[in-house]
Amino acid sequence: MATPAAEALPIAPGENRVAFQGMDWVAYQQMKALLNERTRARLTYDRGTLEITMPSELHEFYARLIERFIVILVVELGLKIKTLGSTTLDREDLERGAEPDNGYYIQHQPQVAGRPINLDTDPPPDLVVEVDINHTDIDKNALYATMGVPEFWRFNGKVWHIYQLENGAYAERDRSPTFPIISKDELYQFLATCQQNEVEAELNLRSWLRELS
Template sequence: MVTVPLELNTEQIRGEKRVVFNHLSWLSYRQILQALGENNRAHLFYDRGTLEITMPLEEHEFYRELIGLFIRILVVELGLKIKSMGSTTLAREDLERGAEPDNAYYIQNQAKVLGKRINLTEDPPPDLVVEVDITHTDINKLELYARLGVPELWRFNGEIWRIYRLEKGVYQEEEFSPTFPLVPKTKLYEFLATAKEDEVRAEKNLRAWVVSQLAKNNGSSELTL
């Protein structure tokens, strides 16, 4: 019988509670996923024997919802298409890796997966994945999502927004999102700061800003400095 060590992250709890299991087989990981079901609030991350179960708390969910709204506004105002995946399990048995991100989106590849139930052995990975990690995570998510082939990853720790673009299997940090090159990082910070006081005003301000930038750029979504 295999003994699985259990580690509880005891740092001051803000955005998430985390529990880590080590030396866990892929089969055990899949059995836990099945037992929890699709509607559970926990997010599971598996990386070659290590399973981290994350339970989002209020601060985490606040930022997750608002970043999702931020992306939705950009997609609508820029006239793009989108398939939202939420925290759908992204798993590859051949890689022994699995993830349940805060949000995942097909934008560039939306047409390829429209109306389909995603299977990563046949379908492309999401074009954009968002992770909010207020507290420390024991899973190397840059390596995890790079191995899953996700082209663009956003990470937010409650203070800093980092944008990563996959280049030859390795993430490179970028100042602008490859998906939304019109939008500088300052706009997300401004959006979140305003939303803490008034979410409706934050949404209206962002929509107005995107419309004004498109008018200035003659409809182009590229940033004009």
């Protein structure tokens, strides 16, 4: 499988973001209820700071394709998955909440299968993905580390960062702890091919994975 550099990907127009300071938990919940009914906005809350994001077309393109990339890996590697999408991950005890681009239970899928999750008693998702092209006022690494998310992927439209939780903080890794068989180049290749032909990109990735098994 060819492995182009990240520079092969097009420059992405960024998301529209607005941040509010000094907003308590009750006000955050009220804003979330209002916006979730009327808009496609994504909300992230961190101890008084509320950030509202309106994703761009290319933001959604990357987010949905990274999700497809993950599902292909899970299927071809014989794993299990529970997909959360942008389900709100609220932790009032931490004064933090987020609606990530993608969230998944993989290692803990059997523990949460077939029912709604409850973060008061269930573990956090095993893997969370965020596409952040424009600057964000929220320290998302600290946010998801505090929530205890074991693996966090960030993609800025050019570069893929993989973080693994260690001693309460994230350490960057060259390969995913969940999918050590793949490198960053495989994702870059997949996204680059998807620019022209998503079906071809999926078939190529599945074929490559089957050749490895």
